[in-house]
Amino acid sequence: xxxxxxxxxxxxxxxxxxxxxxxxxxxxxxxxxxxxxxxxxxxxxxxxxxxxxxxxxxxxxxxxxxxxxxxxxxxxxxxxxxxxxxxxxxxxxxxxxxxxxxxxxxxxxxxxxxxxxxxxxxxxxxxxxxxxxxxxxxxxxxxxxxxxxxxxxxxxxxxxxxxxxxxxxxxxxxxxxxxxxxxxxxxxxxxxxxxxxxxxxxxxxxxxxxxxxxxxxxxxxxxxxxxxxxxxxxxxxxxxxxxxxxxxxxxxxxxxxxxxxxxxxxxxxxxxxxxxxxxxxxxxxxxxxxx
Numbered sequence: 001x002x003x004x005x006x007x008x009x010x011x012x013x014x015x016x017x018x019x020x021x022x023x024x025x026x027x028x029x030x031x032x033x034x035x036x037x038x039x040x041x042x043x044x045x046x047x048x049x050x051x052x053x054x055x056x057x058x059x060x061x062x063x064x065x066x067x068x069x070x071x072x073x074x075x076x077x078x079x080x081x082x083x084x085x086x087x088x089x090x091x092x093x094x095x096x097x098x099x100x101x102x103x104x105x106x107x108x109x110x111x112x113x114x115x116x117x118x119x120x121x122x123x124x125x126x127x128x129x130x131x132x133x134x135x136x137x138x139x140x141x142x143x144x145x146x147x148x149x150x151x152x153x154x155x156x157x158x159x160x161x162x163x164x165x166x167x168x169x170x171x172x173x174x175x176x177x178x179x180x181x182x183x184x185x186x187x188x189x190x191x192x193x194x195x196x197x198x199x200x201x202x203x204x205x206x207x208x209x210x211x212x213x214x215x216x217x218x219x220x221x222x223x224x225x226x227x228x229x230x231x232x233x234x235x236x237x238x239x240x241x242x243x244x245x246x247x248x249x250x251x252x253x254x255x256x257x258x259x260x261x262x263x264x265x266x267x268x269x270x271x272x273x274x275x276x277x278x279x280x281x282x283x284x285x286x287x288x289x290x291x
Contacts, residue, residue, distance in 0.1 A: 001098060001129050003072060003159060003182050004200045004222075005037030006214040008207040009045035011249055011256065012059055014265035019055055021062055023262045027208075028066045030261070034211035037201065037218075039063055040101055042076035044138065045205050045249045050267040057091050064096040074131060074203075078103035082118050089126040099129040101161060101203070106139040112147045123154045130156055135163035135186055145172040152181045161186040161203045167193055174198035188214075189240040192233040195221045205248055206239055209255045209290055235288075242284040245277045254278055258291055 008031050013023035028039055041063040042048045042056050051059065060075045067073050075097040077088035082105075089100045104110075105118055123130055132151060136142040142164055151157045162170055163186025174183055174197060185194040185202040194202075195218065207214040213232055220228035243251045250266060254273050257264035258281075264272065273281065285291045 001072065001158065002200075003038060003074065003099070003131070003184065005218045006035075006201060006207050006211070007038035007040050007072075007074065007184070007203045008036050008211060008214075009040045009043040009203050009205055010063075011208055011253055011262065012042070012046040012048075012051065012055075013256075013262035014267070015263055017265065017267075019058065020262065021058075024059070024062060025066045027256075027261060028063060031207070031211050032067070032070055035215035035219075036071065036207055036211045037215060038072040038074055039067055040074045040076060040203050043101060043133075043203070044076075044103075044135075045208070045252065046076060047249065047267055047270070048076050048078075050270075056088065057095070060092055060097060061095045072098040074099040074101050076101045076103070078105075078133060080105040080108050082121050085118070085122050086125045089122055089128060089130070093126055093128040097128070099131055099158070100126070101131045101133050103133040103135065104139045104141055104143055106141075109141050112144055115141065115143055115147055116150055119151050119157065120154060123151075123156050127156060129158045131158060131182075131184070132160040133163070133186065134160060137163070137165075145169060145176055148173050148181075149176045152177045158182055159184060159200075162194070162199075163187050165190065167197060170194050170199065171197045188243070189237065191217065192221065192229055195229070205243055205252050206236060208252045209243070209259065209285075210236060210239060210288070238284045239288055242281045245280060246273055251277070251281055254281060255285055255290075258282060258285055 075092035159182030217232040
């Protein structure tokens, strides 16, 4: 399978501390109607770190049920325990997900060889397309382009969500891995520059609130309309900044609450935004004509 375009790292909406299935279903329908090219449940934005195993599996199952094969579902199935990641990836396959997104093991700080063996073990155990997720700011370990190249040789490892914030690293991965391997931006603000060096799209937080514009940005680039892509990049840029005023997904959940699409409920240790930052976010949302 080939992944491209704007794929939303969708929030997990809560109401009174529990999964709000109706809100999740409504959010997915809105995303698809707005041109989003794929749904990514149970990623960082989906607060996977504080979902119970039962909730995690239910979110994946519900997403697959609602999407009904209209766009790909790339289920977040990563863990810092290889066995647990295999369990979640097996479940994603049985639930009907199209692919899995696997974050580098966090906290353990594995070596590059450890990263390779972790991802190879999952690829060997589950015959499902898999996307690596490199985000050293969250995991304390950077997957080097050389390790990515080794993993790209495995048949069912099809791409990477690259969130190290380095265009040099992105360029190296694209150059070394070639066309068969898909690079997706893991940093909304770097989507356009990453497309310029060979990325095929983005797994995005911003699409939670501005799905049509995020999809249009990637579509414009693919169509060769660089001027339109640049215009959309700068239109969205204040949102890119505001949605990361505090640890994601704190701001994006508040943004969706302001839009009336979900509550701002978060799970500890994430907590509500400071009033000062909420005021800044609200101003940007109004300026962006989202409120």
